[in-house]
Amino acid sequence: MTDTVKPAGGPLQGVKVIELSHIMSGPVCGMMLADMGADVIKVEKMDGDDARRFAPILPHGESASFMMLNRNKRGIALNLKTEGGCAVLREMLASADVVTENYRKGTMEKLGLGYETLRAANPALIYCSISGYGRTGPYADKGGFDLIAQGLSGLMSVTGEPGQAPIKAGSPIADINAGILAALGISAAYAHRLRTGQGQIVDTSLLEAGFQQMYWAAANFFASGENPPKLGSANPTSTPYQAFRTQDGWINIGAANQANYERLLQVLDAPEIAGDPRFATNAGRTAHRAELVERLTAYLMRDTTERWVERLDAVGLPVGPVLPISEAVTHPQIVAREMVVETVHPLDGPTRSIGLPIRFSETPKRTGGPAPRLGEHTCEVLMEYGFDTTRIRDLIAQGAVHALEDRHA
Numbered sequence: 001m002t003d004t005v006k007p008a009g010g011p012l013q014g015v016k017v018i019e020l021s022h023i024m025s026g027p028v029c030g031m032m033l034a035d036m037g038a039d040v041i042k043v044e045k046m047d048g049d050d051a052r053r054f055a056p057i058l059p060h061g062e063s064a065s066f067m068m069l070n071r072n073k074r075g076i077a078l079n080l081k082t083e084g085g086c087a088v089l090r091e092m093l094a095s096a097d098v099v100t101e102n103y104r105k106g107t108m109e110k111l112g113l114g115y116e117t118l119r120a121a122n123p124a125l126i127y128c129s130i131s132g133y134g135r136t137g138p139y140a141d142k143g144g145f146d147l148i149a150q151g152l153s154g155l156m157s158v159t160g161e162p163g164q165a166p167i168k169a170g171s172p173i174a175d176i177n178a179g180i181l182a183a184l185g186i187s188a189a190y191a192h193r194l195r196t197g198q199g200q201i202v203d204t205s206l207l208e209a210g211f212q213q214m215y216w217a218a219a220n221f222f223a224s225g226e227n228p229p230k231l232g233s234a235n236p237t238s239t240p241y242q243a244f245r246t247q248d249g250w251i252n253i254g255a256a257n258q259a260n261y262e263r264l265l266q267v268l269d270a271p272e273i274a275g276d277p278r279f280a281t282n283a284g285r286t287a288h289r290a291e292l293v294e295r296l297t298a299y300l301m302r303d304t305t306e307r308w309v310e311r312l313d314a315v316g317l318p319v320g321p322v323l324p325i326s327e328a329v330t331h332p333q334i335v336a337r338e339m340v341v342e343t344v345h346p347l348d349g350p351t352r353s354i355g356l357p358i359r360f361s362e363t364p365k366r367t368g369g370p371a372p373r374l375g376e377h378t379c380e381v382l383m384e385y386g387f388d389t390t391r392i393r394d395l396i397a398q399g400a401v402h403a404l405e406d407r408h409a
Contacts, residue, residue, distance in 0.1 A: 010037020028179025075372025
């Protein structure tokens with residue numbers, strides 16, 4: 001018998017979520033809901049979510065990427081190409097609170113599982129669709145990918161150093177943000193359902209998730225009519241506010257307002273920069289950004305990142321090192337905020353992942369369980385939904401479901 005990961009605490013305790021989504025955006029949404037206490041049942045195809053094959057692969061065959069995004073969930077495997085598999089899913093959705101999917105438009109309808117069909121059986125169901133471009137518009141039928149969304153949204157046009165080729169953000173920001181937006185939309189729809197008893201469609205996309213990141217760039221364009229340039233780590237509205245090279249690495253300095261700029265020059269002991277009229281105001285510093293950055297860098301190259309952080313921190317200047325992930329995961333503040341959590345996997349033992357970035361005073365997040373093995377909870381979940389052992393055996397024999405262990409049946 002496999003260990004259960006049923007909800008234990010969290011503000012969404014008691015909420016039943018069926019996750020039909022795969023790879024990243026939908027699983028991010030499901031992980032957040034699960035961390036907040038929802039009972040998230042991940043429904044995979046018979047050979048598993050494609051993310052199970054993403055590198056790196058751990059010693060016992062599990063994918064580190066899959067493990068990262070699917071903790072706290074229970075997992076079943078259904079063959080939706082069979083009537084038996086679709087019938088199982090229909091019965092589960094008839095009493096679910098939420099279903100998430102990130103298929104191409106029309107896929108759920110072809111399976112007989114479109115929103116109108118599901119709503120007829122369960123009017124309170126919240127149906128969350130995460131797609132490449134949304135359910136409406138000329139691109140609604142196209143599949144979506146994070147890279148394409150970052151380009152189409154304008155995000156890549158402002159990412160990178162001046163004069164360089166377009167650069168994708170180092171993190172799949174459209175995918176991740178789409179999952180966050182979906183979780184927010186589901187939470188809002190659930191609040192509406194508590195008042196009215198009615199479910200609805202929650203519809204978001206990778207394109208919108210990427211475009212939402214363009215607040216400052218769009219503001220500048222709407223005001224000036226000009227496309228904002230690439231500025232590397234710099235800020236288009238204030239200077240200096242960016243990463244600088246030091247003797248042994250990089251440091252972020254946020255001297256965006258006049259008081260902080262003057263504090264920076266005091267710590268650097270740079271009277272000749274302070275006396276340069278070109279840099280007297282933020283407008284001047286922004287207009288002559290390249291010259292100012294060059295002169296500030298010459299000072300900062302005289303010492304290490306750690307020593308500059310200490311000095312600038314002491315005068316209250318916003319400052320911090322640019323850390324590699326190996327140092328970020330052990331940073332005292334990250335550790336204090338419990339942003340690295342550990343779960344124990346039955347095959348690979350203790351594994352670490354990124355925690356829930358939200359705190360609740362009265363309903364703390366639930367304790368994490370590991371990502372499920374393929375079909376790990378199939379029998380357990382089906383029995384909870386009223387399937388008897390004979391029917392479960394028949395479904396396994398038909399190839400309609402996959403169970404990691406069938407001793408329940």
